[in-house]
Amino acid sequence: MTSPVKAYRAAILHSIADPAVVGVEQSYEYFEDGLLVIENGQVAKVGPAADLLPTLKGVEITEYRDALITPGFIDTHIHYPQTGMIASYGEQLLDWLNTYTFPTEQQFADKAHAADVAGIFLKELLRNGTTTALVFGSVHKQSVDAFFEAAEALNLRMIAGKVLMDRNAPDYLTDTPESGYADSKELIERWHGKGRLHYAVTPRFAPTSSPEQLSLAGKLFGEYPDLYMHTHLSENRKEIEWVKALFPERKGYLDVYDHFKLIGARSVFAHGVHLCDDECKRLAETGSAVAFCPTSNLFLGSGLFDLNKLEEHGVRVGLGTDVGAGTSFSQLQSLNEAYKVMQLQGKKLDPFKSLYLATLGGANALYLDDKLGNFLPGKDADFVVLDYNATPLISYRMQQAKSLDERLFALTMLGDDRAIKETFAAGESVHRRG
Known part of the structure; x- marks a missing residue:
């Protein structure tokens, strides 16, 4: 019809x-x-x-x-389980995770709660003009089912995945390499490519996944066509030092993901505030993308994202709100903060570049520019x-x-x-x- x-x-x-x-x-x-x-x-x-x-x-x-x-608008990095903890006061990244994030995400073991929050979350996105987002679920399989059910009912083009996290987190939020792989595979079979929905393999970040889990995540990423991989990278200096201690055999943070085959087309790394030239070059040559999350980076004191540096290397860049570390669902507000981030570095963000980042640039970062963005x-x-x-x-x-x-x-x-x-x-x- x-x-x-x-x-x-x-x-x-x-x-x-x-x-x-x-x-x-x-x-x-x-x-x-x-x-x-x-x-x-x-x-x-x-x-x-x-x-x-x-x-x-x-x-x-x-x-x-x-x-x-x-x-x-296209949001290339956001956490739907953190909707209820947006604007939580006064910590940097690692303390913030333990104080606010993990206790909030525990509640998503209850699918009814996940469904309620998914509805609120999607209403907020649409109220702010965002029609596509790359979304973290929680470690619970049912959190992703609830999100996709709500997105499917609205016929939205959305990308999401179950968090993989088997260490350095509370017991109530950890899976195992085997269960994380099996649960993700089940969700992929159920949702990936259904209507306008896509799946992202989603290790939270390198410190909360063992080498065994990252290895299985990389295996999964290669098993299906057009899957996404969504994680965090070089957001906070203490985080980077932690990664060095956990993976001393690797030459850097990005190299951890590279080693476990989690880097490539449709890999999206949130933040990327503290990237060296070699990492930017590697991201560009593999077709990976970085999500620029200005409200979050300023709110948590993580640092200033160097958009020009990534552009010079040819890295795909999208815009992310990063709710709940970010302070607004609005991509207009994200662009407000992005302009200030650039000003603090003595650089400019032209209004038409802002439009590009929020629309076609996001589509390009997600390899959806044949379907979205203009x-x-x-x-x-x-x-x-x-x-x-x-x-x-x-x-x-x-x-x-x-x-x-x-x-x-x-x-x-x-x-x-x-x-x-x-x-x-x-x-x-x-x-x-x-």
Whole structure:
């Protein structure tokens, strides 16, 4: 059964390439009075309304005034079990895990609790305009089942996995190399490639997995096509020293994952704050990606992410909120903090590069740029409507703006969930602001 053609009229902006590669002016398309035409959950056409309206006899057209349509935001690193502990006070990474994270994740042994949180989590993502995310579950198999069931019901393109963790964590949160492998394999068979869902092999980070578990994780990663691998890398200096002590035979943190065959296309490493040139080179040559998580890195005092360094080496980079260490589900707020991270290093983050990171750059990092990230025909119709009058201050600021880049930058500085007027997934409205 085919769905009717629908069209949405507003200002429309989407990235078509990385500004760092083609230059800012060649990196986007913008239609001041644009039309986005959707058919069967995919983009059929996009362009100036004056050109497309004559071709759409009898088509339902929804018009948004004082609004901007962009592709849905893509979050390349987030923890759904940590929703309830967002904004927990005053620790750095390792103490923060023991004080807040592990006790919170214990509750996900109860599938009913996991289902409740999955529902809250997905509502928050959609309320903030995020339509695709790479998501940590907990160590419990049922946490992933609950998440995928909720995502499937909304027809969302989501990626998730069960945490693998067999040491250096409370007994109530550990599995074994064998059980972690078996549980993950069962989840892959049940969910990977079902609808718009994908599975990620998910060792928490090197210190909480034994060599035996990392070896089996690498084996699993190679057993199925198009699987993801999702973990943490070089977030915190004390963490890096801990990895050196646990794996003295390896030449560095990334080399641990490399040794166990956990590096390659669709490997996504969260944070990467303290990477050397050789590690950046290795990430680039293997097609691996790094998730830039500015709100988390500032909140936990982990350090300043060097986006330019990774770009110079050709590393794929996406944007992550890292809830709960991050302080907001909003990718607009993540870009607000990313701009400040760059400023603190004497560097700039152009507003069109910000757009790229939150949309097409994230899709590229996840090898989903054939399906997501912009409005080329045939791509999934995941998009968001941003409201130029979301708050009195935003409305007043927009009246002063003299150019598109000024409006876009102001939205990233002032915007949050209130700026999201409506969110669509596969052409269907999944959030409308009240």
